[in-house]
Amino acid sequence: xxxxxxTHDQILDLAQQYIQQRGYNGFSFRDLAxxxxxxxxxxxxxxxxxxxxVVAVTSxxxxxxxxxxxxxxxxxxxxxDMLKAYAQIFKSTxxxxxxxxxxxxxxxxxxxxxxxxxxxVKAFFAEQYKWLANIxxxxxxxxxxxxxxxxxxFAILYFSALEGAMVLAKANDNPADIELVANQMIAMxxxxx
Amino acid sequence: xxxxxxTHDQILDLAQQYIQQRGYNGFSFRDLAxxxxxxxxxxxxxxxxxxxxVVAVTSxxxxxxxxxxxxxxxxxxxxxDMLKAYAQIFKSTxxxxxxxxxxxxxxxxxxxxxxxxxxxVKAFFAEQYKWLANIxxxxxxxxxxxxxxxxxxFAILYFSALEGAMVLAKANDNPADIELVANQMIAMxxxxx
DNA sequence: AATAGCCTATCTAGTGATAGATAGATATTT
DNA sequence: AAATATCTATCTATCACTAGATAGGCTATT
Numbered sequence: 001x002x003x004x005x006x007t008h009d010q011i012l013d014l015a016q017q018y019i020q021q022r023g024y025n026g027f028s029f030r031d032l033a034x035x036x037x038x039x040x041x042x043x044x045x046x047x048x049x050x051x052x053x054v055v056a057v058t059s060x061x062x063x064x065x066x067x068x069x070x071x072x073x074x075x076x077x078x079x080x081d082m083l084k085a086y087a088q089i090f091k092s093t094x095x096x097x098x099x100x101x102x103x104x105x106x107x108x109x110x111x112x113x114x115x116x117x118x119x120x121v122k123a124f125f126a127e128q129y130k131w132l133a134n135i136x137x138x139x140x141x142x143x144x145x146x147x148x149x150x151x152x153x154f155a156i157l158y159f160s161a162l163e164g165a166m167v168l169a170k171a172n173d174n175p176a177d178i179e180l181v182a183n184q185m186i187a188m189x190x191x192x193x
Numbered sequence: 194x195x196x197x198x199x200t201h202d203q204i205l206d207l208a209q210q211y212i213q214q215r216g217y218n219g220f221s222f223r224d225l226a227x228x229x230x231x232x233x234x235x236x237x238x239x240x241x242x243x244x245x246x247v248v249a250v251t252s253x254x255x256x257x258x259x260x261x262x263x264x265x266x267x268x269x270x271x272x273x274d275m276l277k278a279y280a281q282i283f284k285s286t287x288x289x290x291x292x293x294x295x296x297x298x299x300x301x302x303x304x305x306x307x308x309x310x311x312x313x314v315k316a317f318f319a320e321q322y323k324w325l326a327n328i329x330x331x332x333x334x335x336x337x338x339x340x341x342x343x344x345x346x347f348a349i350l351y352f353s354a355l356e357g358a359m360v361l362a363k364a365n366d367n368p369a370d371i372e373l374v375a376n377q378m379i380a381m382x383x384x385x386x
Numbered sequence: 387a388a389t390a391g392c393c394t395a396t397c398t399a400g401t402g403a404t405a406g407a408t409a410g411a412t413a414t415t416t
Numbered sequence: 417a418a419a420t421a422t423c424t425a426t427c428t429a430t431c432a433c434t435a436g437a438t439a440g441g442c443t444a445t446t
Contacts, residue, residue, distance in 0.1 A: 007391080022218075022304050022305055023216060023301055023302060023305070025215075025218035025219045026218045026302065026304070026305045028434070028435060028436080029435080029436065029437085030434075030435080030436095038391095038392070038393090039392075039393060039394080040435095040436080040437090041392080041393070041438080041439095042392050042393075044436085044437065044438075045390090045391070045392070049436080050435095050436065050437095100301065104301075107360045107361060107363065107364040108216055108298055108301045108360055109215070109216060109219065110363060110364055111214050111215050112215055112219050118364070122364060122365065125361060125364065125365060153373055153377060154377065156358075156361075156370055156373060156374060157354060157358075157373070157374045157378065159357075159361070160354050160358035160361050160370070160374050161350060161354035161357055161374075162357065163357040163360065163361060164352075164353035164354055164356040164357025164358065164360070165349075165350075165353035166357075167297060167300045167301055167356065167357070167360075168300060168318060168349075168353050168356060170303060171300040171303055171311070171315060171318065172315065177349055177353070180350070181354075184346060184347065185350065188381035188382075221401060221402080222401080222402065222403085223401080223402095231426070231427090232426075232427060232428080233401095233402080233403090234403085234404080234405095234426080234428085235425070235426055235427080237402085237403065237404080238424090238425065238426075242403080243402070243403095
């Protein structure tokens, strides 16, 4: 018996999809309602405002992403493999669902959203920077990543490149570019051969 | 006597600003009209549809950017300095005007815009990839950039990272991150010390 | 009976787009 | 030169539609 998703979950799921594909200003309560098969007032029953809805979606996304990266870290791979697996999350998000990172979309919409949303987005970025810097620092201490790399700086580079590659790869309809971008950075972070 | 900008030019200028700051779905003909001091019907006089307007803005942006990079190339700097100067365009766009690359914004809005717009955006990306690959190839042939780098691949990396860094730097209110990202890639493209 | 979940109906505001009018500049004909 | 015609750039007013939001009612579960 396939347990039917609740309306509440469907709202969050579809809102997330719309934000990832069309951005904050690219969908309406009616779009959500029509997609789910309810009325827009039912969305308001769960979320009084669009801001409330988007904050909930972003918070859930942020926590889900953290859980995924924590899981990845528990696998205890070498730093380079960890970074590769991390990039794979971005690639499959685009390849499988034609979606861009939720927070990259919302970052583009920063001038359109309220502080409650930007706070969640900034928290997401801070968490990802921290996770990446930790992985990189571990790689350096294990001698698999060049010692002249500054973990906090390379984290920003790696993350920026992946987020940018995601948007460009979608525009160019070429998800493989994400892997191409990640592999080049990883190769450059290794000791010269 | 300060020559007053025509209404037509004001429309293109303000539309460009809005797209760079709020995206395709983040502004209206009325926003433009109010900002300029005319009626929205006057915008329609110049551009029958929003698509037509955005195509015109994007085409102008693309040609202006090409002119700027051609000028940069004429300066005949070393590859690394050329790449640094290129990144500086992105940084000052964010720092001075709080704007993101027009085409990065439109790329995020790909699911919301018509093919006439996406064609212009894709043409912009293709031109930038080509310019960067050429600069990198020159650097390799002059021996200032590592020979194991593939120009077309590093171009995608460099451009992706800059576009991503621009969006993230805006969200984090930290334009210096653009330079940080560029400098790391340039350093890694050099021969090991 | 109370609550949860969803509905109908409606509101105010704003969307892109269009029709028709008009003042003033420019061009053409007499 | 004067009269006529056309063009440019803008206006007012309105279209059908969509936006987010809200009040109040119905129904099913607890």
